[in-house]
Amino acid sequence: MQIERAITGVTTLGPGSRLVVWVNGCPRRCKGCVSPRLQASAPQNERDVIAFLRQFDLSDVDGVTVSGGEPFLQTEELLRMVRYLRGQGVEDILVYTGYTLGELRARHDVATDGVLAAISVLIDGPYREEENSGKGNLKGSDNQCVHIFQEELRARYEAYSREERAMQEFHLGGYTVAAGIPTAQYIAAFCRDEDNGGK
Numbered sequence: 464m465q466i467e468r469a470i471t472g473v474t475t476l477g478p479g480s481r482l483v484v485w486v487n488g489c490p491r492r493c494k495g496c497v498s499p500r501l502q503a504s505a506p507q508n509e510r511d512v513i514a515f516l517r518q519f520d521l522s523d524v525d526g527v528t529v530s531g532g533e534p535f536l537q538t539e540e541l542l543r544m545v546r547y548l549r550g551q552g553v554e555d556i557l558v559y560t561g562y563t564l565g566e567l568r569a570r571h572d573v574a575t576d577g578v579l580a581a582i583s584v585l586i587d588g589p590y591r592e593e594e595n596s597g598k599g600n601l602k603g604s605d606n607q608c609v610h611i612f613q614e615e616l617r618a619r620y621e622a623y624s625r626e627e628r629a630m631q632e633f634h635l636g637g638y639t640v641a642a643g644i645p646t647a648q649y650i651a652a653f654c655r656d657e658d659n660g661g662k
């Protein structure tokens with residue numbers, strides 16, 4: 464799987480302290496994309512997804528978030544990832560996608576259906592700059608939807624979504640990653656020149 468990076472201790476992309484995985488590749492080219500660096504395919508980042516995840520202590524995380532890029536471009540590998548995470552006891556798996564849930568279901572694809580059955584929450588739809596109202600700390604723009612598949616997590620997500628948006632910065636070997644749901648102003652000021660890990 465083409466994976467740009469993963470960071471633990473992220474508190475701005477879902478409830479609790481999370482492992483966040485950013486994948487490479489997205490053809491969508493949304494105006495104002497928060498992750499332009501991750502749009503390109505990156506064969507140099509091809510990794511065995513299970514070996515990659517084994518680097519992390521999953522007993523220590525409150526959940527895992529998968530973002531990008533577009534996770535559903537590498538659906539077979541995404542399925543391996545979420546099944547492994549479930550097998551390791553991760554109870555909260557959140558995936559971001561630029562596809563809508565309807566588009567994913569219309570694929571009638573075993574791997575896609577497998578991912579949707581295994582994850583806890585899907586946040587779907589393309590980023591629309593003009594609909595980034597700054598409201599809500601789970602969605603980048605108001606057209607996106609939060610689909611909670613695991614009912615026991617609903618209260619946790621609803622409580623989290625009442626918190627203000629925040630960005631968390633990580634300094635990684637010479638460059639900065641900012642994780643979270645940025646406002647349009649933040650994107651304009653920060654995300655054009657720096658790498659970032661918002662959605």
Ligand code: SF4
Nearest residue numbers: 489492493496532561
């Ligand atoms: S905002 Fe998300 S869906 Fe849109 S181009 Fe960027 S990575 Fe792709």
